[in-house]
Amino acid sequence: MPKMKTNSGAKKRFALTGSGKIKRKHAFKSHILTKKTKKQKRNLTHSGLIDTTNMKSVREMLCLR
Numbered sequence: 001m002p003k004m005k006t007n008s009g010a011k012k013r014f015a016l017t018g019s020g021k022i023k024r025k026h027a028f029k030s031h032i033l034t035k036k037t038k039k040q041k042r043n044l045t046h047s048g049l050i051d052t053t054n055m056k057s058v059r060e061m062l063c064l065r
Contacts, residue, residue, distance in 0.1 A: 010061035014050070022033055022050045 001057040015023045033041060050058055059065065 004063045006063050007061035010058065014058060014062060015047075016062075016064075022055070022062075023047050024050050 013024065025047050026051055027039065028036075029044040
């Protein structure tokens, strides 16, 4: 059985915390920022955790079981 390959896009976008949860960044913070309010941009800065409904698929992409 060959080794499982990690999804390249997923490994750039997600990170593991010390307790095993998966961190993510917010979308819509890279360009076209002039029309967004300061509050909107500030709230997009903080990272969050992925939702439990996506946990299984993201763990499979990162080859974590």
